[in-house]
């Protein structure tokens with residue numbers, strides 16, 4: 001499988017002949033094996049030219065840009081190559097029908113809740129009250145008849161969930177309240193940074209299939225975002241990001257000096273980001289022997305498999321059932 | 328016979344013989360090429376063999392991609408030692424199609440690994456069979472839904488394996 005490359009330094013990305021180079025501020029030139037690149041993540045201040053941008057789609061390479069604080073700001077997406085008009089029309093039909101849209105939205109939330117409970121049950125410190133509270137709320141998913149109400153259920157589950165973070169997290173890390181824009185404490189900034197990465201990973205997997213990233217079910221499809229990525233990320237955030245966060249903090253891999261604070265915004269500094277990404281990458285590559293496929297499947301591949309199941313759902317081949325980690 | 332109905336991409340004849348589900352998925356634009364290493368290595372072999380043959384990859388009517396046209400023969404380049412029924416049918420279809428256009432050719436298959444060459448001629452019996460297959464292909468690709476998964480020995484090596492076999496308990 002092709003790799004993700006992360007660039008933290010400032011410099012210039014350019015194409016010369018059939019090679020892509022990164023030239024850093026100190027004029028050090030390094031070539032990138034572009035045939036083996038899946039996505040490029042640019043965290044530094046990078047200059048690039050149209051010659052490069054014209055070259056990348058040939059290899060299906062995505063460019064993800066992150067702002068100064070390390071939060072996702074956008075993607076340069078190769079010209080679509082896996083298009084199926086048939087699929088697109090079918091997918092849109094599922095969005096347009098209230099019942100079928102709600103069905104998918106519910107399964108996403110239910111799967112997210114499954115993974116949330118799975119996380120919480122691993123920690124004795126988490127009170128019974130929280131777990132029972134979430135289980136009770138989970139029962140409401142089924143009977144909800146509106147997306148907005150479903151969002152409400154999800155919001156309440158998340159409130160329980162984040163409250164219990166303080167019971168799980170050790171080494172002096174505390175979270176007062178989940179705060180996204182902007183994150184104002186280290187725990188919040190870890191979650192936000194992780195969620196940015198999750199979003200681009202899911203988008204990358206969607207891109208490898210014929211599923212349309214702009215037609216979503218739980219989140220409102222909007223022109224600004226590939227909102228299906230947000231839908232599927234719900235399933236994987238607790239499964240991947242939160243467990244990475246717990247590990248980094250509780251095993252003292254991330255410390256307070258990995259964070260910077262500017263104008264009320266808390267964010268990971270370069271060393272912190274690198275720590276996070278290396279753990280995140282490890283997790284994505286971790287494999288599980290799949291009980292149905294009877295072969296090893298990485299966490300990253302599990303994301304693609306959700307897309308495949310959606311394809312089968314849209315073409316009326318097999319009803320979608322979301323992933324619920326069993327291992 | 329409606330001649331328009333007969334025009335399909337050669338690969339569809341191949342897929343029809345391999346797996347009708349694969350044919351249906353492919354015909355709806357649900358392709359897997361980008362994920363398959365086997366397809367990739369097929370490409371590499373193709374590009375590196377016969378560098379001296381001039382007329383490589385001739386495209387006919389946007390439907391047939393002939394590997395090599397060489398005098399009275401069209402040549403196919405194949406990796407595997409034994410020509411499967413699917414490959415053979417695909418080549419016979421090329422010969423059939425060209426014949427409809429008034430071009431009579433014979434086929435040669437090069438097995439790269441074995442360094443073996445096999446000659447293929449289109450018989451009247453083959454023509455009947457091709458016509459039958461083309462009708463069947465049309466039935467499959469116009470069906471509203473995909474044929475269900477049928478376990479084939481081929482599945483485990485198929486690029487669609489994960490798509491076909493993924494399910495939750």
Ligand code: SF4
Pocket residue numbers: 345346347348349475476477478479481482483485486487488491
């Ligand atoms: S995996 Fe099996 S059923 Fe699916 S397309 Fe391939 S050969 Fe056909």
